[in-house]
Amino acid sequence: MSAPAIDDLPSGEEVERQLERSRRRRGFLLASPAYFYMVLFFAVPLVIVLVYSFATRTRTGGTSLSGWNLDAYRRLSEDFIIDSVVRSAVFALITTAVCLLVGYPYAYFAATRSPLVRNLMLVAVMIPFWTNFLVRNYAWRVIISTGGPISSVTETLGLGEVDLLFTRTAVVLGLVYSFLPFMILPLYASIERIDWRLVEASRDLYCSGWKSFTKIVLPLSMPGVIAGSILVFVPSLGAYVTPAILGGGKEALLGEYIVNQFLTARNWPVGASLSFVLMTVMLGATIVYFRSGGKNL
Amino acid sequence: MSSSANPRGVTRFLLAGNGGLVLLFLYAPIILLVIFSFSGAKDPGVWGGFTFDWYRDLADDDRVQNAIGISVRVAIFSTIIATVLGTMAALALERFTFRGKKVFDALLYLPIIIPDVTMAVMMLLFFTRAFDLIDAMFGTRFAKGFWTVVVSHVAFNIAFVSVVVRARIAGMDSTLEQAAGDLYANRWQAFRHVTLPLIMPGVLGGALLALTLSLDDVVVTQFVSGPGSTTLPVYVFGLIRRDVTPLINAVSVVMLVASLVLVVASLAAQRASEGRRRRDLAIPGEEPS
Numbered sequence: 001m002s003a004p005a006i007d008d009l010p011s012g013e014e015v016e017r018q019l020e021r022s023r024r025r026r027g028f029l030l031a032s033p034a035y036f037y038m039v040l041f042f043a044v045p046l047v048i049v050l051v052y053s054f055a056t057r058t059r060t061g062g063t064s065l066s067g068w069n070l071d072a073y074r075r076l077s078e079d080f081i082i083d084s085v086v087r088s089a090v091f092a093l094i095t096t097a098v099c100l101l102v103g104y105p106y107a108y109f110a111a112t113r114s115p116l117v118r119n120l121m122l123v124a125v126m127i128p129f130w131t132n133f134l135v136r137n138y139a140w141r142v143i144i145s146t147g148g149p150i151s152s153v154t155e156t157l158g159l160g161e162v163d164l165l166f167t168r169t170a171v172v173l174g175l176v177y178s179f180l181p182f183m184i185l186p187l188y189a190s191i192e193r194i195d196w197r198l199v200e201a202s203r204d205l206y207c208s209g210w211k212s213f214t215k216i217v218l219p220l221s222m223p224g225v226i227a228g229s230i231l232v233f234v235p236s237l238g239a240y241v242t243p244a245i246l247g248g249g250k251e252a253l254l255g256e257y258i259v260n261q262f263l264t265a266r267n268w269p270v271g272a273s274l275s276f277v278l279m280t281v282m283l284g285a286t287i288v289y290f291r292s293g294g295k296n297l
Numbered sequence: 298m299s300s301s302a303n304p305r306g307v308t309r310f311l312l313a314g315n316g317g318l319v320l321l322f323l324y325a326p327i328i329l330l331v332i333f334s335f336s337g338a339k340d341p342g343v344w345g346g347f348t349f350d351w352y353r354d355l356a357d358d359d360r361v362q363n364a365i366g367i368s369v370r371v372a373i374f375s376t377i378i379a380t381v382l383g384t385m386a387a388l389a390l391e392r393f394t395f396r397g398k399k400v401f402d403a404l405l406y407l408p409i410i411i412p413d414v415t416m417a418v419m420m421l422l423f424f425t426r427a428f429d430l431i432d433a434m435f436g437t438r439f440a441k442g443f444w445t446v447v448v449s450h451v452a453f454n455i456a457f458v459s460v461v462v463r464a465r466i467a468g469m470d471s472t473l474e475q476a477a478g479d480l481y482a483n484r485w486q487a488f489r490h491v492t493l494p495l496i497m498p499g500v501l502g503g504a505l506l507a508l509t510l511s512l513d514d515v516v517v518t519q520f521v522s523g524p525g526s527t528t529l530p531v532y533v534f535g536l537i538r539r540d541v542t543p544l545i546n547a548v549s550v551v552m553l554v555a556s557l558v559l560v561v562a563s564l565a566a567q568r569a570s571e572g573r574r575r576r577d578l579a580i581p582g583e584e585p586s
Contacts (some may be wrong), residue, residue, distance in 0.1 A: 012493070030389035035397070038455065147340055
């Protein structure tokens with residue numbers, strides 16, 4: 001239906017464009033307080049870290065910003081730093097593997113229950129996640145302490161005293177405890193929406209239970225596996241509180257090493273370059289996460 | 298649920314066993330911590346008869362009281378600021394297009410994925426540089442303290458609030474706001490009476506997440522707090538690193554109860570505002586969440 005009379009008026013597109021412009025302005029005004037805040041207190045600090053990573057440490061432990069150089073990055077290849085990076089990566093990998101091994105069956109079991117049990121099982125995982133992170137790690141410190149509950153149980157069983165405190169096992173235990181919900185929730189989300197008719201069909205075609213699991217359920221839940229693994233691996237890699245409380249700081253991990261560069265060793269350029277590298281790794285992992293469809297979980 | 302999805306026999310037994318062990322693993326430490334906070338022994342992990350001593354000590358400990366006060370004030374200030382700014386950002390991102398939107402969007406994702414330690418380093422270096430600059434320009438020397446902690450907490454909380462609120466707006470029907478406009482509501486009225494009640498569960502959820510994160514934070518706060526602005530987690534973290542005492546058990550239980558109260562409050566608040574919204578608007582065909 002055409003309306004020739006309207007063509008003579010200046011309105012039409014012109015009015016629409018003005019409306020659009022005013023909408024854009026309102027949108028910007030609405031965003032501007034947070035925008036301004038994030039630029040000043042997030043983007044600018046990020047740039048400052050980058051600048052510091054090219055700076056030089058002065059003899060007094062201060063930082064000289066004149067004469068940019070790559071010394072801090074070159075120092076990252078020193079044995080001590082490489083060791084702590086590798087050690088952190090190994091801890092994070094073990095943590096991820098343990099979470100996956102324990103979390104997958106849990107998520108699978110939850111996803112195949114009735115709606116009521118399913119929700120209860122999920123809430124049960126969520127509640128510890130909401131409780132204070134520091135307290136959760138401290139709780140383990142109490143449990144594995146010398147003469148604490150775990151060693152008294154093993155002693156009663158005749159296994160002798162187990163001293164877990166300040167060991168690698170304790171750190172992994174703490175990391176698993178801290179990040180297990182991050183593994184279970186995406187796994188559950190991806191298993192829950194599997195079309196079970198496919199499993200049924202495979203069983204009808206004489207697939208064994210195990211085979212239909214490895215050929216159908218596991219591949220279909222792969223986005224959840226990837227998402228959960230990244231969500232556990234990434235925070236484990238940069239963990240600081242858990243190793244400090246349960247590892248006793250005997251072996252420096254990445255997070256702790258960075259903190260020490262700022263609070264005790266006062267080598268800010270090295271600390272800055274290392275935290276920048278850490279952030280880049282996280283960003284890379286996040287891109288993989290989104291690519292794998294993690295955003296939809 | 299089809300029968301082939303439901304595991305039977307040994308598999309089922311193993312799965313159920315694993316489920317039970319996971320729950321034991323998740324809850325035993327917390328329950329034991331609560332039990333040991335009432336233990337009379339000097340070692341925090343040894344049972345030595347029932348006592349309230351540690352809670353009594355806690356009530357007399359000025360430094361703990363002080364740290365609790367600072368934590369609560371930091372959490373309240375940073376939550377209010379982050380909730381207002383984060384909600385505005387969420388509305389702008391979901392409902393409008395504007396110049397620099399993509400950059401803003403990315404900027405709001407970063408604080409969620411950035412490691413604690415990097416965030417802490419960023420804020421420390423920023424305040425150090427900024428205070429040097431202000432000193433050089435105006436001759437006034439600022440120091441790290443209460444407000445540097447609040448500013449840092451807001452910097453990571455805005456992102457979390459906006460993510461939660463955006464999720465809520467995305468699942469919302471925008472025709473309701475248009476209907477309000479058609480019925481001669483001005484922009485403010487449409488926002489106040491239609492949009493805000495609709496997004497309220499998201500705003501409350503975001504605010505409670507911000508409150509929790511603020512009360513939880515150790516690493517960032519440790520870097521940006523000055524003398525006299527030590528929050529409870531930073532104080533407790535310091536205590537733990539020196540030596541563990543039953544007093545820490547008691548403080549931990551207080552923190553635990555506080556976070557559980559927050560979770561329950563958040564669930565109750567979301568439910569209440571859902572209910573109110575339902576009664577006010579009676580949207581047909583929408584699933585309760």
